[in-house]
Amino acid sequence: xxxxxxxxxxxxxxxxxxxxxxxxxxxxxxxxxxxxxxxxxxxxxxxxxxxxxxxxxxxxxxxxxxxxxxxxxxxxxxxxxxxxxxxxxxxxxxxxxxxxxxxxxxxxxxxxxxxxxxxxxxxxxxxxxxxxxxxxxxxxxxxxxxxxxxxxxxxxxxxxxxxxxxxxxxxxxxxxxxxxxxxxxxxxxxxxxxxxxxxxxxxxxxxxxxxxxxxxxxxxxxxxxxxxxxxxxxxxxxxxxxxxxxxxxxxxxxxxxxxxxxxxxxxxxxxxxxxxxxxxxxxxxxxxxxxxxxxxxxxxxxxxxxxxxxxxxxxxxxxxxxxxxxxxxxxxxxxxxxxxxxxxxxxxxxxxxxxxxxxxxxxxxxxxxxxxxxxxx
Amino acid sequence: xxxxxxxxxxxxxxxxxxxxxxxxxxxxxxxxxxxxxxxxxxxxxxxxxxxxxxxxxxxxxxxxxxxxxxxxxxxxxxxxxxxxxxxxxxxxxxxxxxxxxxxxxxxxxxxxxxxxxxxxxxxxxxxxxxxxxxxxxxxxxxxxxxxxxxxxxxxxxxxxxxxxxxxxxxxxxxxxxxxxxxxxxxxxxxxxxxxxxxxxxxxxxxxxxxxxxxxxxxxxxxxxxxxxxxxxxxxxxxxxxxxxxxxxxxxxxxxxxxxxxxxxxxxxxxxxxxxxxxxxxxxxxxxxxxxxxxxxxxx
Numbered sequence: 232x233x234x235x236x237x238x239x240x241x242x243x244x245x246x247x248x249x250x251x252x253x254x255x256x257x258x259x260x261x262x263x264x265x266x267x268x269x270x271x272x273x274x275x276x277x278x279x280x281x282x283x284x285x286x287x288x289x290x291x292x293x294x295x296x297x298x299x300x301x302x303x304x305x306x307x308x309x310x311x312x313x314x315x316x317x318x319x320x321x322x323x324x325x326x327x328x329x330x331x332x333x334x335x336x337x338x339x340x341x342x343x344x345x346x347x348x349x350x351x352x353x354x355x356x357x358x359x360x361x362x363x364x365x366x367x368x369x370x371x372x373x374x375x376x377x378x379x380x381x382x383x384x385x386x387x388x389x390x391x392x393x394x395x396x397x398x399x400x401x402x403x404x405x406x407x408x409x410x411x412x413x414x415x416x417x418x419x420x421x422x423x424x425x426x427x428x429x430x431x432x433x434x435x436x437x438x439x440x441x442x443x444x445x446x447x448x449x450x451x452x453x454x455x456x457x458x459x460x461x462x463x464x465x466x467x468x469x470x471x472x473x474x475x476x477x478x479x480x481x482x483x484x485x486x487x488x489x490x491x492x493x494x495x496x497x498x499x500x501x502x503x504x505x506x507x508x509x510x511x512x513x514x515x516x517x518x519x520x521x522x523x524x525x526x527x528x529x530x531x532x533x534x535x536x537x538x539x540x541x542x543x544x545x546x547x548x549x550x551x552x553x554x555x556x557x558x559x560x561x562x563x564x565x566x567x568x569x570x571x572x573x574x575x576x577x578x579x580x581x582x583x584x585x586x587x588x589x590x591x592x593x594x595x596x597x598x599x600x601x602x603x604x605x606x607x608x
Numbered sequence: 609x610x611x612x613x614x615x616x617x618x619x620x621x622x623x624x625x626x627x628x629x630x631x632x633x634x635x636x637x638x639x640x641x642x643x644x645x646x647x648x649x650x651x652x653x654x655x656x657x658x659x660x661x662x663x664x665x666x667x668x669x670x671x672x673x674x675x676x677x678x679x680x681x682x683x684x685x686x687x688x689x690x691x692x693x694x695x696x697x698x699x700x701x702x703x704x705x706x707x708x709x710x711x712x713x714x715x716x717x718x719x720x721x722x723x724x725x726x727x728x729x730x731x732x733x734x735x736x737x738x739x740x741x742x743x744x745x746x747x748x749x750x751x752x753x754x755x756x757x758x759x760x761x762x763x764x765x766x767x768x769x770x771x772x773x774x775x776x777x778x779x780x781x782x783x784x785x786x787x788x789x790x791x792x793x794x795x796x797x798x799x800x801x802x803x804x805x806x807x808x809x810x811x812x813x814x815x816x817x818x819x820x821x822x823x824x825x826x827x828x829x830x831x832x833x834x835x836x837x838x839x840x841x842x843x844x845x846x847x848x849x850x851x852x853x854x855x856x857x858x859x860x861x862x863x864x865x866x867x868x869x870x871x872x873x874x875x876x877x878x879x880x881x882x883x884x885x886x887x888x889x890x891x892x893x894x895x896x897x898x899x900x901x902x903x904x905x906x907x
Contacts, residue, residue: 245726282798282802283801283802284798284801284802303801303806304798304801304802305801305802305803305804305805305806309802310802311798311799311802313795313798313799314795315793315795317793317795317796317798317799318799319796319799319800319814320818321817321818330800330803330813331803331804334803334804334805334809335804378799378803382803
């Protein structure tokens, strides 16, 4: 159990490619932090620098107050789970889990107790004498977690541990990782490209792009108060709808005028815009698909559009529509809200009307793409 | 009905064609096998021929016995293992064994280094060794002899000299094992290093057990080359009986003045020379069979 502190950490590869720029983060003791971002954003590189598998070009990494830049991975007191499991194929499950303990020269009875305990927690006791190749993907990942567990390390690092599993198993293992976290009660750093994993697992999420941190915050913060357009679009599925439009200030009220409609900014957002002293001008408007209200009749301030694709997801529909100006948006409609008549009407080419409330809108600067309300200077 | 008939005919036609091609292939292979095995059978039969020692016009011995084998190892004055052949055999065995051990260590360390470490001039070094390897080893013979002679490692001291020659450049034969090491996922090294292993432990406990087939291959080739070497061995032993290996020593038996007395003994010597190699292959060949990387990482 320990804190991890990264100060101005930078990674430059031999070919002068900068993978991570000036990374600063304070991970508290027993915190679960998730690095998330598209591939090539530097999240795995950062994790590997914490692990000691990648040299740190600049800056410092501290574990429990000690600078570990020049320590070997084995001396950093960390455990790591790899995306591809990295089990030793010539050893049984038992030997795989016991490997680190044997290197520490612990007595065999202590090793036995630790391995069987970990196996019990992970439900892999029946497979202890098998070789990894005789296990399924989920079982292999459990062994990999077991191998990390028995080390009782200060920090638990996980590099996309669920990426190789199928969707169903991934959901199951995700829940198991949450349970495991409760049992282990240690510091976790978790890397994923899947925003759902990040949202469900993390106490805090670090969203990265091109080697830069885009935002650090709790799942609620990054979802409701995205710093910038990238975070807004990356977090949430389906992604946020974006439209370049006009924000106009009339007295102390703000209005946006998407596709001919005129919608007043209400609630806290209106107050915050005023506090920030935002003036009229061009902005990027963001509205999450679940915040859009669908109507089959033209209502006040509704945007007329045409249905292009109707994706049935079970509990909800994802409707891909395009406005008369040609902007494509996605609308998320809970199936239960629709009568069977309405559902039948949702065929390609159907004429629909969409609208949204003033309090659900997000506003971004078209130049800097920063959130006009929450964006950091 | 029509279609069923045609389909049956097609099936039968295919079966007949398969049978014919199989028969032809087997006959061709059998002929090749016989041609290939004939010299070995011939040598083994001659080695048991005791009615006379010179070349004869028939293959099956008229009188069978172990006299040729006994003569290889038994000397009337010096007793068992007092013969030159025993000395040559011991020379060869020591040379091959030491070379096999050292060369395997060098090759595997070299391969692991080139496969896992990234350092300046790594590519240049690999290319340099590749080009260097294209020159025939014979070219170095004269200068090697000079160097070894100055070090006192020729003639009766040829064994350590030969070991030095075989082992010195052995790291250059890294290609095959490096290629194999490259196929072992690096995340296994990383997992082991996080688990507390140092680089040597990673190589010893993780990589080598997974690379068993290639380790065996390296041992076998490292043993075989000095075991059957003639050119360097002859040059460096330079006429000294005490420094010769079997190939050089037995070659002398084929000279005109000796062949009449030594012909069947030569055959027996050939059989004895093959024995350790056969044993080595029998012991190690099962490791070739199975690739062991299955299940390491998501495949």
